[in-house]
Amino acid sequence: MIRFASRMELLKGSAIRELLALTAKPEIISFAGGMPAPELFPVEQMEKAANAVMEEMGQAAMQYSSTEGYVPLRQQIVDRMAAKNNIHTTVDNILVTSGSQQGLDYSGRVFLDKDDIVLIESPSYLGALNAFKTCEPRFIEVPTDDGGMIMEELEKILEKEDRVKMIYVIPDFQNPSSRTWSLERRQKFMEIINKYEIPVIEDNPYGELRFEGEAQPALKSLDTKGLVVYLGTFSKILAPGYRLGWVCADGEILDKYNFMAQAAALQASTISQMETAKWIEMYDLDAHVAKLVEVYGKRRDLMYNTMKEEFPPEVKFAKPTGGLFLWVELPEYMDAAVLAKEALKENVAYVPGEGFYPDGNTKNTFRMNYSNMPDDKIVEGVKRLAKVIKANMK
């Protein structure tokens, strides 16, 4: 009998990836993934960028390159973080990863021994929980309200627990709740962090997808002690198929991430890095993101308004000001995972919320994505879903 590592008992298939496999069928209206709108990908431009790479530096593009990543891409990342997140750093503080999922994986492995504590927002991104589980930590959920993590609750936990090794947060348009922290809360958070000196993983895939209001500074931009590890990604602002994200961290922490990257994967794809850097050089990422914000903002409106019209008033949800998701709370007696099966019979898919809680005990929530479906399917899908919900109301 084959004996697997004990961590494998904690890893099941991700609910999202399994739903995505199901939802590959064209007749399915899927609100399940966090996928960008494919019709907005700059396919022709990317073909031109690929041609330029192959013609100017084809041999280098096909060869191994450094673990840290392609220097021109890292410089573009540095420039972008300065412009968008108020983070002022240099290429020496950047490691390019194969998507920010890999950054999450490295984060767990750099900081977490078995039974160490990781603090997360409740709910939190299930892909991060899954990545961290490979280190067999204990999760403690910090309670949240509409403004994100509640700082008094965070401090209560830190006062009590001395085995907290890292804190994982998504302060901008959180996955799955779409909540965003105010500046005051960010400042209070950094005050607490500086007092306890706990490393923070700040995951920011959605920050640039803001429909209203002012951008908030990244926690990393407020970090005076080198405690914050910032994870960025091109998946939501350009394209996920290249699998490119990055880690921005200081000194010894980034050294550890680099060692982990060498051990785990050597490097991100050379050709992905060069093509992406060339596209950014040849075209206009700001203009592209502005287009995404316009389209996703309209889809957000359409989904929110249709849900307002169609869902029973007992179903609660807030209007996100950015990001990709609407987070829905059903009456407590309903189980969103059970409902999901009925919805699938109507060819509509969403992600049940239980995976976003480490213990899986909250059953009455689900996550809806609005970036990946055209207008007519958003309306039709929400209507079908409303019917399924209504049929299950007491």
Add this chain to the structure above:
Amino acid sequence: MIRFASRMELLKGSAIRELLALTAKPEIISFAGGMPAPELFPVEQMEKAANAVMEEMGQAAMQYSSTEGYVPLRQQIVDRMAAKNNIHTTVDNILVTSGSQQGLDYSGRVFLDKDDIVLIESPSYLGALNAFKTCEPRFIEVPTDDGGMIMEELEKILEKEDRVKMIYVIPDFQNPSSRTWSLERRQKFMEIINKYEIPVIEDNPYGELRFEGEAQPALKSLDTKGLVVYLGTFSKILAPGYRLGWVCADGEILDKYNFMAQAAALQASTISQMETAKWIEMYDLDAHVAKLVEVYGKRRDLMYNTMKEEFPPEVKFAKPTGGLFLWVELPEYMDAAVLAKEALKENVAYVPGEGFYPDGNTKNTFRMNYSNMPDDKIVEGVKRLAKVIKANMK
């Protein structure tokens, strides 16, 4: 003070990757990496394949795809393993990874808890040791001779140790020794494995790069109990910059690898997979590999013959029949890591052997790569190295 996970104490920078950073300078004659010859990359063909992908399925190429990998590429992998390795399987048994380094990383994490035992050949690939170290196992080195792992020694260890969770081997043109197991040894190995039912990681990056003699069947092709996990890669037969390798395994074992892949990285690059599949469809991988074998075989001859002429007779090395490396044994009183620094002053680089032993205690060996340097640099570099060695002889 930031507390890192205990595994981080075991991870230092890989000696190879750090040497590669040094050896990026154009004046260095580097025998250090395991890099393919860039002048043989089919750059123009790959540009055409990339264009075809963007024109036929650009949106899908830029989007997320499945964890398991792109089905047409997995079918090509299945077909190739049938033709080259006598492995007969289906796409359901293939997981595409971001290079086989990621397959090594997943292997450790699927099987190894802290203090579990992993058996390796002595010496063994340092990148694998590094990947496995993230799980904090104990390594036991199985003694080898010119024909690879000694089966009697393997059995002795298995009789005694009950915490052996996995065995890692490179039966074809091993890295670093270039030794290849005979058919008899492979059969004996499988007999032992079947008796003890221990999972085996068979790493085969170099098997197709054979200069003489007959190809040996893969262990996986002799595997009747689903115990062998086969790792393949496109890095050495096509190009490493796409970061594409694969895991071939059966049933529950492959399920675990898929769960690990979901947690660690979601998937390999969609665009890398589609471009590689398209190139294989449009062009002739067999003809390309034949060209590599011709060129690398000549370089092997040139390096071996020059070493025969230039190195003192106290320095031992065998002529490899395939792969990328010559493995060199200095007199016992010499330290190849110390010598490497002197060689670098002469602008020549190799990889000291100590990293290929988990305890780092064997100091008098080093690894020479012949695939990445043109003829004139091979001759000049070996001559300079011979001078450094001679100057350090007692």
